[in-house]
Amino acid sequence: MLDFIIRRVIAIVPVLTVVAVFIFLMLRLTPGDPAAVIAGDNATSDQIDDIRRKLGLDEPIWTQFAIWITDILQGKFGESFFFKKTVAELIAQRIEPTLALATCTLIFAVCVSVPIGVLAAYKQGSMFDRAVMAFAVLGFSVPGFVIGYCLIYVFAIELGWLPVQGYTRIGVDFWKFLERMVLPSLTLSVGFVALISRITRASVLEVLNEDYIRTARAKGLSNRVVLMKHALRNAAVPILTVIGIGIAVLMGGAVVTESVFGLPGLGRLTVEAVLSRDFPTIQTVILMFSVVYVVINLIIDISYTIFDPRIRY
Amino acid sequence: MKAMRRTLAALAAGAIMTAASAPVLAQGKTLRVVQNGNLTILDPIWTTAYVTRNHGYLIYDTLFASDANYAIQPQMVDKYEVSADKKLWTFTLRDGLEWHDGQPVTSEDCIASLARWGKRDAMGQKLMEFVAEMKAVNAKTFQLVLKEPYGLVLDSLGKPSSNVPFMMPKRVAETDAFKQIDSQIGSGPFIYQNAQSKPGERHVYLKNPKYKPRGEPASGLAGGKVVKVDRVEIVEMPDTLQQANALIAGELDIVEAPPHDLLPMLKKERAIALEDWNPLGHVFIIRFNHTVKPFDDPRVRLAALHAINQEDYLKATIGDPAYYKVCGAAFICGTPNGTENGSDILLKSNFEKSRELLKEAGYDGTPVVLMQSTTLPVLTNTAPVTKALLERGGFKVDMQAMDWQTLVSRRTRREAPQAGGWNIFHTFSVSADALNPISNAYFVAAGDKSWFGWPNDPEMEKLRDTYAKETDPAKAKALAEQVQMRALETGQFGWIGQWYGPGARRSNITGWLKAPVPVFWNIEKN
Numbered sequence: 076m077l078d079f080i081i082r083r084v085i086a087i088v089p090v091l092t093v094v095a096v097f098i099f100l101m102l103r104l105t106p107g108d109p110a111a112v113i114a115g116d117n118a119t120s121d122q123i124d125d126i127r128r129k130l131g132l133d134e135p136i137w138t139q140f141a142i143w144i145t146d147i148l149q150g151k152f153g154e155s156f157f158f159k160k161t162v163a164e165l166i167a168q169r170i171e172p173t174l175a176l177a178t179c180t181l182i183f184a185v186c187v188s189v190p191i192g193v194l195a196a197y198k199q200g201s202m203f204d205r206a207v208m209a210f211a212v213l214g215f216s217v218p219g220f221v222i223g224y225c226l227i228y229v230f231a232i233e234l235g236w237l238p239v240q241g242y243t244r245i246g247v248d249f250w251k252f253l254e255r256m257v258l259p260s261l262t263l264s265v266g267f268v269a270l271i272s273r274i275t276r277a278s279v280l281e282v283l284n285e286d287y288i289r290t291a292r293a294k295g296l297s298n299r300v301v302l303m304k305h306a307l308r309n310a311a312v313p314i315l316t317v318i319g320i321g322i323a324v325l326m327g328g329a330v331v332t333e334s335v336f337g338l339p340g341l342g343r344l345t346v347e348a349v350l351s352r353d354f355p356t357i358q359t360v361i362l363m364f365s366v367v368y369v370v371i372n373l374i375i376d377i378s379y380t381i382f383d384p385r386i387r388y
Numbered sequence: 389m390k391a392m393r394r395t396l397a398a399l400a401a402g403a404i405m406t407a408a409s410a411p412v413l414a415q416g417k418t419l420r421v422v423q424n425g426n427l428t429i430l431d432p433i434w435t436t437a438y439v440t441r442n443h444g445y446l447i448y449d450t451l452f453a454s455d456a457n458y459a460i461q462p463q464m465v466d467k468y469e470v471s472a473d474k475k476l477w478t479f480t481l482r483d484g485l486e487w488h489d490g491q492p493v494t495s496e497d498c499i500a501s502l503a504r505w506g507k508r509d510a511m512g513q514k515l516m517e518f519v520a521e522m523k524a525v526n527a528k529t530f531q532l533v534l535k536e537p538y539g540l541v542l543d544s545l546g547k548p549s550s551n552v553p554f555m556m557p558k559r560v561a562e563t564d565a566f567k568q569i570d571s572q573i574g575s576g577p578f579i580y581q582n583a584q585s586k587p588g589e590r591h592v593y594l595k596n597p598k599y600k601p602r603g604e605p606a607s608g609l610a611g612g613k614v615v616k617v618d619r620v621e622i623v624e625m626p627d628t629l630q631q632a633n634a635l636i637a638g639e640l641d642i643v644e645a646p647p648h649d650l651l652p653m654l655k656k657e658r659a660i661a662l663e664d665w666n667p668l669g670h671v672f673i674i675r676f677n678h679t680v681k682p683f684d685d686p687r688v689r690l691a692a693l694h695a696i697n698q699e700d701y702l703k704a705t706i707g708d709p710a711y712y713k714v715c716g717a718a719f720i721c722g723t724p725n726g727t728e729n730g731s732d733i734l735l736k737s738n739f740e741k742s743r744e745l746l747k748e749a750g751y752d753g754t755p756v757v758l759m760q761s762t763t764l765p766v767l768t769n770t771a772p773v774t775k776a777l778l779e780r781g782g783f784k785v786d787m788q789a790m791d792w793q794t795l796v797s798r799r800t801r802r803e804a805p806q807a808g809g810w811n812i813f814h815t816f817s818v819s820a821d822a823l824n825p826i827s828n829a830y831f832v833a834a835g836d837k838s839w840f841g842w843p844n845d846p847e848m849e850k851l852r853d854t855y856a857k858e859t860d861p862a863k864a865k866a867l868a869e870q871v872q873m874r875a876l877e878t879g880q881f882g883w884i885g886q887w888y889g890p891g892a893r894r895s896n897i898t899g900w901l902k903a904p905v906p907v908f909w910n911i912e913k914n
Contacts, residue, residue, distance in 0.1 A: 106790065108797035113429065118436055119829075119839060120800055122508065125566045157428040158587050159568055168586055224629065231637055239634045240625060242589070337625040337634075339589035346626070347426060347588060350763075352793055 076380070076387075083373050087366070094365045095144065095358070102354050103136050109156045109352040130156060143358065153355035155348075162359040165344060172242050173340035175252070176332065177325055179260035181318075184267035189314065191268075192275025193302055196283060207272055214269025219328050223262040223335040230258060240337035259336040263328045267321050274317040278310035285309070311382035319375035323368055416618030417913045419897070422631045423906070424645040426624050427591055430580075431568040433508050436550035438818065438905075445609070445907050446593050446620065447488070448554035448574035451479065451498065452546030453610040456902055458723055458823065460546035461610035463602070464493070464555060464575070474537035474859055481528045484600045487557050488573045495530035499523070500561035502545075502553060507565035509551035511827045514856060515544040539859040540826055547827060548609055548904045549820040577601070577613040577909050578620060591622040606901055606910045613909040616899065620908050632892070635660060641897050641913060644906050645889045647765050648706055654892045662890040663900050668720055668819035669713070669888035672701055672770060673830060675881050677811050678843045680804050682751050689879025690733070691745035692812070695781025696774065697737040698885040704769040705887070712887040718872045719828065720819045721886065724861070725868040730876050734884065742781030755786035757805035759798060759813040763791040766887075770814040799840040813840075819886065820904030824864075825852045825871040830881050843880050 110127035111118075127133050131142070146153055152162040160168075195207040231239040237258055243251035282288060283306055291305050330342035341360060348356035379386045425439045432444030453463040462468065466482040485493035499522045506516035518538040524530045532541065545553055560571045572580040578593035585591040601612035623640060625631050632650045634640045636657055646654060654660050674696065676683040683689050702712040715721040716731025756778070760771030775785045786805075790798070795813060803809040822828040831852060832838045833845035851874055855867040875881065893900060896914045901907055 106794040106797055108800065111796045111800055112793050113435055119510070119837065120842075121837070123800055129566055159430070159570075160587070165587075169588065227630075227633055232633060235637070239637045239639055240630050241623075241634075241639065334626050335630060337623075337627070337630060339586060339624070343626065344588060347428070350791070350793060351428065352797075 076377075080373070080377070083376070087369050090369055091362060091365060094362060095147070096140075098358055098361050099140050099143065102352070102357060103139070105352075107352040108132070109354060112351050113156060143355075147362075152359040155356045156353045157351055158353075158356075162356050165356060166341065166360065166363065169339060169341045169344045171244060171340075172333065172338045173329055173342060175245065175256060176259055176263065176329055176338060176340060177322075179256045180263045180267060180325060181322075183260055184264040184271060184321075185318065187264070188268040188271035189275050189307075192272040192314075193279050193307055195272065195276040196279035196306075197298070197302055199280060204276075207276065211269040211273040214265045217265070219262055219266060219331050220335050222265050223258070223332060226258050226262055227335075242338045242340075255336075259332050259338060262335070263325065263332045266328065267325060270321055270324070271314065271317060275310065275314050278313045279306050282306045282310045308382055312379055312386075315375050315378055315382065319372050322371045326364055326368070417616075418619040418621055419617045419642065419908060419911060419913055420621045420623055420640045421642040421906075421908065422623050422625050422634075422640055422644060426588065426626070427622060428587060429568065430572060432554055433505050433551055433565065434568050438550060441550045441552055442906055443580075443591070443622075444552055444554045444574075445576070445905055446578040447572060447576045447580050448556065449485075449576045449613075450546065450552060450554060450609075452542055454546050454548045454608055454820075454904075455610040456608040458608070460542040461604075461607075463546075463610060464498075470541075475534045477532040477534070477541055478525070479530055479532075482600070482602075483528075485575055486598050487575050488579045488596065489557075490598075491557065492527070493555065493575050494527045494558070495524035497558045497561065498555055499530055500558040501555045504556075504561045504563070504565050505551060505553040509547070509553070510829050510832070511540070511544050511547055512551065512553065514826050515541065518856075537857060537859055539864055540824070540856055543824065543827070546610075549818050575599075577615045588624055590624060593620040593622075594618065601909075608901065608903045609905060609907065613907075615909045616912045617908070635892055635894065638894065641894050642900070642906075643892045646892050648708065648711060648889065649765075651708070651711075651890070651892075659895050660892055661895050661897075663893050664888060664890045665900050665902055665906055666818075666888070666904055667902050668723070668904050669886050670816050671720065671819050671822055671886050672705070672767075672814060672816045672884045673881060674770075674774065674884050675799075675813055675815065675830070675839075675841045676879070677802075677805075677809065677841050678880075679802055679841075680809055680811065682749070682754065682756065683811055685749045686878050687745045687749035688751060691742040691749070691751075691781060692778055692783070693733050693876070693879050693882050694738045694745065695742040695777045695783070696734065696882060696884060697777070698734055700737075700777065701770055701773050702885040702887060704773045705766055711889065712885060715886045718831075718875065718883050719823055719825075719868055723819075723823050725824050725865055727865075727869050727872065729869055730873045733876055734882055737777060737780070739781045742778075742783075746782045751782070753784050755784040756811040757809070758785050758787045759795050759810050760787050760789045761792045761795045761814070762789050763793075766889075767792070767814055767816065770884075774812065774814070802842070814884075816887075818904055822883075825855050825868055830883075831871060831875060833878075833880060841881065843878075845874070845878055845880065848874050848878070848880065 110123045110130060110132060113126050114123045154161050155165055158165055191207050195204040198204050227239055230237045238255055241255055243255050245252045288305055291301050330346055333340045333342035334346060345360050423439050423442060427439045427443055429435045429440050430443060432440045450463050451465045452460050455461050464481055464485055465479050467480050469478045506512035518534045519532055520535045521533040547553060557573055560569050563569045572582060577596050577599045579596050581592040581594055595615045595618050601614045604611040606612050628647050631643045632646055632654055635643050676689050678684055698714045706712040716728035716735055717726035719725035758771050758774055761767045771787055775787045778785050798810055799813055801809050805811050825831045829839045833843040833848035835842055835844035851871050855864060858864040858867055899910045899912045901910050
């Protein structure tokens with residue numbers, strides 16, 4: 076197991092190298108000049124050239140890459156072109172809302188989708204099963220921002236139960252924090268619930284047809300024990316896999332959800348950085364997302380051994 | 389490794405501080421405002437971005453300011469004198485002016501501020517061409533010594549929009565003009581709260597208790613800046629529909645510029661009122677690249693101007709005639725320099741004339757590259773109108789869609805359109821930036837030193853110089869008209885319609901001043 080973990084950690088290095096080269100080149104090849112954006116609409120070409128020189132953007136692309144990669148290896152993520160803050164400071168400021176949104180969404184999605192997926196499999200062909208499948212199709216098909224706007228209209232504008240937008244930090248007021256997390260988490264979790272519930276249903280259905288389930292029933296075990304102990308545990312590996320994949324979907328969804336609900340998180344920071352061509356910020360945030368994604372998938376891989384003792388690394 | 393540790397420590401400490409630090413809760417009356425864009429740069433001399441200019445008006449003060457009738461009035465200045473030969477200007481500051489750190493505002497501060505602004509702003513640069521020396525007479529009095537008379541001294545010092553000559557402490561104003569300042573200390577009516585402000589979330593300003601407003605009533609950007617709320621929060625919300633929702637739900641007090649398609653929805657809300665805070669509005673521009681074919685030929689530029697007409701643009705972009713005005717005045721209808729003489733070419737399409745001019749110029753049918761911005765909603769529809777009208781006028785048009793940031797980068801490129809350059813793009817300007825031939829950057833025709841498109845017309849530059857030196861307002865107005873006529877004769881660029889974007893406020897908000905810039909003094913929250 077330790078060998079496996081070490082191998083996987085080492086494998087992160089080439090992955091991040093590829094990501095770093097790709098994102099650097101992609102940003103430099105994409106049209107758009109941060110100096111022109113910084114200078115504003117009334118700036119002249121000379122003013123833009125001056126700003127470009129100050130930012131080091133007049134250096135050859137390989138020199139810029141060498142400087143950046145050397146800095147990254149020394150743990151220096153650079154300074155945002157726009158915010159006059161280091162990228163590390165910016166990320167520290169923006170990480171809480173994104174972590175909170177991801178955690179609330181993940182907890183809500185798993186708590187809802189796994190039970191309804193198991194129940195749908197158990198009651199295959201019933202109205203409940205059809206309703207879950209219809210919801211899954213709908214959850215996949217309706218864009219997150221539409222769901223967000225509908226929830227806002229009903230719960231914030233019409234009923235006035237919840238705030239329209241904004242974020243309260245968890246350390247400031249926990250209940251206000253929860254109040255402001257409800258709608259964004261619901262919005263972001265709809266697609267996630269659809270994905271997990273559908274996979275849960277399919278996996279559990281497959282397991283329910285296995286001989287050992289028939290044997291368990293023949294032994295007189297209750298449906299609850301059969302479902303939760305025998306069926307769900309054996310169906311867990313594909314469910315865990317899809318949760319891992321879903322984290323990436325969640326990161327993408329956070330960009331839209333944070334924009335709709337005015338959450339000052341990393342998703343919005345990414346959008347702002349991309350729109351303003353804030354190269355140091357985009358590069359660092361994407362590298363960070365890549366690390367998070369690789370690490371989460373490593374954790375998921377390790378967790379397979381808990382649910383399926385046959386899996387050994 | 390040490391740097392890595394430091395970075396990780398900064399990340400951890402920042403996250404903990406951010407999570408744990410309880411911001412000072414709003415006390416008294418807090419005005420929550422959403423502006424038209426995110427405030428990322430806090431140096432109003434370093435960038436011309438309007439959100440940064442608005443931030444400047446909150447925390448800084450100006451020597452002069454333009455009132456509701458666009459007349460320049462003293463602001464930080466108590467009195468000023470000009471010598472008989474109009475070459476020596478003496479300014480005396482008001483009593484009791486203080487920076488936010490308690491230090492007095494001095495002549496040296498003002499001289500350093502003007503010097504930095506004069507390196508960045510087009511109108512400032514022009515003023516500095518005429519300035520032989522700026523010298524402090526004493527702590528409260530300083531002088532501008534001019535090489536020759538200059539007609540726009542007060543207009544320059546009271547310039548209402550970007551870059552505004554804001555006064556900063558000398559130690560701040562001595563920052564390299566091409567480097568952002570580190571300090572947010574001003575002498576204006578609000579004090580920026582660095583610790584409570586989080587870029588991307590909100591910027592916080594508290595009322596400056598030591599600010600001494602002028603005695604006159606507030607008028608435009610001039611007069612007494614009396615602050616009637618305790619705190620202003622500039623909330624950053626990128627989604628315009630959410631801005632409207634939050635305003636309706638009472639989570640915001642003011643949305644500076646809701647898009648026109650949301651105005652009918654806001655109008656229906658009883659708790660919301662629309663406010664035409666900027667009566668001058670904005671003006672759309674069509675800009676040609678004078679350095680590459682075919683618009684290097686004035687006949688082709690004129691052909692394009694003959695093909696277009698203002699009303700089509702305004703209908704397609706703004707829609708509701710209540711929010712637009714067909715106006716042939718380059719220097720804005722209803723302002724001292726505003727005249728519509730000679731502007732028929734912009735008001736009515738003449739496709740026959742356009743085709744005739746193209747034939748005369750020998751236009752070979754090579755498609756002209758028209759850059760379309762698709763991310764600024766108000767600009768998105770301008771390019772399709774241009775394409776349709778120019779094609780009817782005999783042009784072939786290759787309209788290329790891109791985001792605004794790509795457009796502003798590409799417009800700096802001077803290559804041929806096939807090699808990544810361009811022929812035409814659209815932009816818009818706050819009308820306050822366009823009130824005279826010096827502040828209106830689109831009129832500069834000095835080749836490489838001109839704004840994008842790089843027109844080169846010595847005759848235009850001569851006219852602008854003459855205008856700048858003219859100190860008689862009546863003669864200056866006549867010269868401004870000549871500048872306008874010259875631009876239309878050479879097809880330098882086109883001003884293709886004025887439009888207005890009202891702000892939206894909760895009905896308990898009163899006292900929003902009419903000015904070219906959204907300002908938050910004088911506003912009451914009842």
